[in-house]
Amino acid sequence: MAAKRENGSILQFAPFQSSVDEGFWHRLSSLKLNKFRIDDSPIPITGFYAPCSHSQVSNHLTLVAESLPADEDEQSSVPAIASGNRNRCSVPGILYNTNTLEDFRALDKKSLLKQEAKKIWEDIQSGRAMEDSALLSRFLVISFADLKKWSFHYWFAFPALVLDPPATMVELKAASQWFTLDEAESVSKACNEWRSSNSTAGVPFFLVSIASDSRASIRHLKDWEACQGDGQKLLFGFYDPCHLPSNPGWPLRNLLALICSSWNLKSVDLFCYRESRGFADLGLSLVGKVLLHGLQFHRDHKDLPNAVGWELNKDRAVPRSITLAKSMDPTRLAISAADLNLKLMRWRALPSLDLDKLASTKCLLLGAGTLGCEVARRLMAWGVRKITLLDNGKVAMSNPLRQSLYTFDDCLNGGKYKALAAVTSLQRIFPAVEAEGVVMAIPMPGHPATSQEVDGVIDDCTRLHNLIDSHDAVFLLTDTRESRWLPSLLCANANKITITAALGFDSFLVMRHGPGPLPNASKADAANALSDEMESLALSNREQQRLGCYFCNDVVQPTDSTSNRTLDQQCTVTRPGLASNASSLAVELCVNMLHHPDGHLIEQLPFYRTFACVDSELALGILPHQIRGYLFDFSQMKLVGRSFDRCTACSLTVVKEYRERGLEFLLQAINHPTYLADLTGLTELTKSANSFDIDWDDDGDDDGFADI
């Protein structure tokens, strides 16, 4: 609200606004870390501003990386910044950077402002400001750089000496309306010359002298005496950062203080210089007549006037803050680089790639050995972030050679637990991975639990059940057949994406298990609606169409394969090249599955479709059921196996039994050597096969009988 006085309304100045380039904070951080450390003495800095160049937007006082003092060692990029260049005029300032947030809050802002105002006042009194007028716009910044969170708190002050009583404005209008056409042309020309010359471009306060023949010239402030007389019009000019049509910018305040103090004038004519497109714009620039009252500022009066100038933040007297974590925190940078890589892949080669799905798929890896390490790395490369590794072993001396997440140090002192060492290793590769390690043995049939072990086994079964439930994809990467039984059953029960990888000496198997025989428990309510007959019909149909699991090819139940083995059998020797081949295929197969429109269930696919799904939407490729690779001849085969209705792991019988009897059933399967075979009818099958009387023909027809 402009208060009315006898001679016009109080002249109101638009406050200066600050703008801090991020480079300033980067540089301050590095200086703080390397040079200043805990020293919090004030730092001289340089601000830059230019006259307004846009009719809707004011210009700011800007801090950039070069605003901070140059290092003695840094020769190159900071030579003559102190002298203004065309686009920006430099202004001296001071920075108080504190070491803690408490120090920042405790700074005595009143006294700091007074200190800087005093410097301006003294420069005016001594005549230094007359010589170097940029001193009139001296400014102050307080800050706190939180180098752990990469956030910066700051507050600018633009000290302005308060005129008491305040200056009043008689009139203020566009310069083009004030000057005659000839004068306007001449003033523009003179301003453009002033702005283009290296010696004057950085001088923000000046005199505009217009002779009686309309010729204008721009002079330094100190030439004021020389400009008196001869009927010249004399205006005080300055680079005005403000764009408003009825208000001048903040730098004018201290210019008026200088005028009052030096020459005791009662009224002054002002020229608020603004530009557009690099040239003087007299429509945007303002000219006004201002009245100065009182003798307070006469040079005989030495008292320091009051000062105002702390910058408001959205009209509130609070500091500002900015966080640069995104561009400074190395972990964030790693994340965005990884994302970029995948996005490039999507952009250039695979538009249908679903990166969000990959990032959110929770993968459980059973086994953190040769296969587990490789699978984990490939998954991370695909952008999978949530990886759980389960293994009860410790890193042995021979492991680091073949198991790519471990190093020699992991073997020392008995060896770290693999699951935990793997997690550490993954985090070292990519800090943003959400990896978890579970140290646990998988209960296995054929390895009966003693009475002391029973509780532990029950716990492990429950734990494994819950782990499988809480993940989206499960990789079976253990080193024995029987250790895959329980996971296969649980995955069939929960209908999870299940990928098995197994190694021979020079061959491997990678396969995806088919869906389980029963829908998930939550869908059971819908199933109840069907009649019993229809239900069994639906189920048996499903049985026939289902793809098989790892055990569907077996006619014996899983037993103890580890005891009574010879040394070479115990050491699971495989050719080194196999593990990465198999692991890579396992992961790629999983990624293909995740992109299949039917989701991971891929139920009831007709026979041919399971083999080669060449739909156009499957840009990633087909979804084979089994891949068997042979290093001997560097070949690979793709096979299909349907589910076996007497499978010990995924048949309807077994899953139903588990759903009904739970842990009791599991214990029985684990402890009793033939229970599973009996339950599923394998025992029966074996008996009938053995009793089969084959009449061997003696003709010598040597048709090769295919092995079962």
Add this chain to the structure above:
Amino acid sequence: MNESAWDGTLSASEFSASAQAFAEKWKLNNPAYPPWTWVKSLEVPIFATNQVSLVEEGYLSLENVCIVKSNDDEVASCVEGEASLYDKEDEESTDSATLTSSGNDNVQPYYFDFHIIYSASFRVPVLYFRAYCSDGRSLGLNEIESVLPANSAKVLLESKWTFITQEEHPYLNRPWCKLHPCGSSDWMKLLFQAVEKVDRPAMELYLVSWFSVVGPVIGLGIPIQMLKEP
């Protein structure tokens, strides 16, 4: 140079020459915008037979291009305030001579800096850019996309040649956005074959033609006159 098929790329010295030509044409034909300036970087001496020729390396720079959006399009909230930090308002902030409500509350200015830098590995120019609020805070990529004029955002989405990524500026070591260059040589080749009907362009015009495709993506138009021979 009678190569049978031009691969859409240009050499470092061709880039420098083309950049000068581009900057001059821009100044002449596009007065609405400030001119592009050539910023020198390292000068690498190249020894060729017995003469030393200095290949001047540098890039084109256009900075502080202001785009004003009205506050209705809530794009990016700039620097936050510390509400809890100070309980009472300080008396020293304002006096009767301070204008408290400014007239520009309903517009939000955004500033863009553009650099055209030569990529030695792709052998094409690359457009780097960044945007920031009036108080200096950088805009993120999605914020930039909402600030750019509507039709350039559309070009960005629809074109299979344009892909914005965030990477370190090669000279300034700060994260900038760039239009990824891996498709550039392909479409430059197409452009010249289809439009100009020549197998290989006069290299001085390379940048002008390149910019006619790239410019609209970031909202910088190029007047038709620039594309014509002077």
